Amino acid sequence: MSFKDIFSNSFISGYMSHVDAKTILARLCVTVFLSLFVFFIYRVITRKTFYSKTFNISLVAMAVITAAIILAIQSNIVLSLGMVGALSIVRFRTAVKDPLDLVFLYWAISLGIICGAGLSMVAVVLSLTMAVIVVFLQMYPVKKASMILVVNSTSLDSDKKILDVVKSFSKSYKIKSKNLTRTTLDIIVEVNVADESELLSEVMKLDGVTMASLLSHDGEITAA
16 A cells, blocks of 8 residues: 555544434434424515415425535545536525515524534524514614505696695605607606595595595515
């Protein structure tokens, strides 16, 4: 046996560790428990209209799979190099619609890495800290979202009267669109108003107004 072989064997053996079945089971159980905690937090703070059960389940699976990969890497450095090459070709093409989903995704992956490495206390502290941060910021009050006022009128010069009514109900407004034809006027205004019904009633009292409606605004809103 040459010096090169001796050096190679000593180097590889120095980075190989035996992980028994008890350790594997314990770390995976901790991973499952903490990932279920992430599952619960995601379900609580996510709005029902945007909640994806399949994505939430994938968070748990992602954490467990990552922990298993870390356990496999710890046992053999040669295997770890092979996994780096194999995982580098993986591409995820599913678009993340909500930035908060990306936070939970990284949270789940981090839990898998940390628990797989045997740092359970770090994983617990991370989960509790993230839960407090996410829940607190989610509950932080924001001002009421803007509404979109759509008005149709047969009076071509009624736009000033409509805006006067809007001014009496809202301190801030923004004209989004104004469409004028030979017989009709269509105007769209973004408003912040507390009493939607009263605003619609006053607009409908104007001469020439044939239709008025308020639509919810899904754009970003600033903190109160």
